Amino acid sequence: MSDTGTLPIGVFDSGVGGLTVVRALMERLPLESITYFGDTARVPYGVKSVATIEHFTGQITDHLLNQGVKMLIIACNTMAAVASQVVKDKAGSIPVLDVIDAGARTAVLESRSRAIGVIGTPTTVNSNAYARRMHALDGGVRVYSQACPLFVPLVEEGWLEHEVTRLTAQEYLKPVLAENVDTLVLGCTHYPLIKPLVQDVVGPEVRLVDSAITVAEQAARKLAELGIANPGEHLPEYRYTVTDIPLRFQTIGERFLGRSLGRVEKVDW
Structure with missing residues (x-):
């Protein structure tokens, strides 16, 4: 070996x-x-x-x-x-x-309330892959997914702490946070670069799962x-x-x- x-x-x-x-x-x-x-x-x-x-x-x-x-x-x-x-x-x-299997496993393992949010590109969210994987691991979890199409171009532009990115994150995350999730999966490999900003928007009580x-x-x-x-x-x-x-x-x-x-x-x- x-x-x-x-x-x-x-x-x-x-x-x-x-x-x-x-x-x-x-x-x-x-x-x-x-x-x-x-x-x-x-x-x-x-x-x-x-x-x-x-x-x-x-x-x-x-x-x-x-x-x-x-x-x-x-x-x-x-x-x-x-x-x-x-x-x-x-x-x-x-x-x-x-990245989907790894992120889903960690989210299910670490969520206390079993209410989990997922943010990703429209294709990833529409595929329902994270939700399917989580439900296969624990049929009782509730998964709330949100497509965030503007995050990728904002990250590639280098606007990692820009006010436009912050306002965009606040809008995207409103419906997810309304479901009282305690865990949020960053379901796109671009998103780790704005992890501090997202954490600031969701607050310290929501755990971020970085699939990378x-x-x-x-x-x-x-x-x-x-x-x-x-x-x-x-x-x-x-x-x-x-x-x-x-x-x-x-x-x-x-x-x-x-x-x-x-x-x-x-x-x-």
């Missing part, structure tokens, strides 16, 4: 948002190498059909499996909502984790359970692969990652 231990963790997303998952993995598992794939040429996925999302997700999965990875993490809520089975079928014995952190914790447990954690004999390597390098990718990517991206490779399908 020692050879497997030195292989990287494969993380993928429709664009740049999944770098918040990479950041959480770097902090939780500093010895692990990571290969990140962002499908920046075809983002956003949210407006595409299920068949198209499944096809794109399958392509990315094949690419990462060919690179040689010991674990796959679906860092995109849209992919996780509609195409996780495609990834699992292709991965075979390689463990597959995703929860999936990193899940990864740590799974690596230990399978005996495939990196023994740390060599420094970890980080690779970033995208399908297009937009002008602002480096700036936005480094904001999400919290450090320099270094070299970014581009692949052509």
Whole structure:
């Protein structure tokens, strides 16, 4: 198993948002190498059909499996909502984790009142994936979902503490807070960047569940359970692969990652 231990963790997303998952993995598992794939040429996925999302997700999965990875993490809520089975079928014995399962498990475990809020993109919310997963874990939980379509462009604009973002959050969260939720899932990989602002809006009594952190914790447990954690004999390597390098990718990517991206490779399908 020692050879497997030195292989990287494969993380993928429709664009740049999944770098918040990479950041959480770097902090939780500093010895692990990571290969990140962002499908920046075809983002956003949210407006595409299920068949198209499944096809794109399958392509990315094949690419990462060919690179040689010991674990796959679906860092995109849209992919996780509609195409996780495609990834699992292709991965075979390689463990597959995703942000929806990780976030749902943590929310159910930590909610005291069993009233849970979920905020996400319209596609993620309309898929009902978080609610279905939570109800499978605990049939008695009440889940209140709210689409927040403006959060992604505001985060990518860098308006993390802007008054416009605060006012937008107050409007979006009104109906969720009216249900007296005690736990709120940040159901999009962009949202960790505005976590302090959201916490301020919902108040200290509402616990925020950051799916990037929860999936990193899940990864740590799974690596230990399978005996495939990196023994740390060599420094970890980080690779970033995208399908297009937009002008602002480096700036936005480094904001999400919290450090320099270094070299970014581009692949052509």
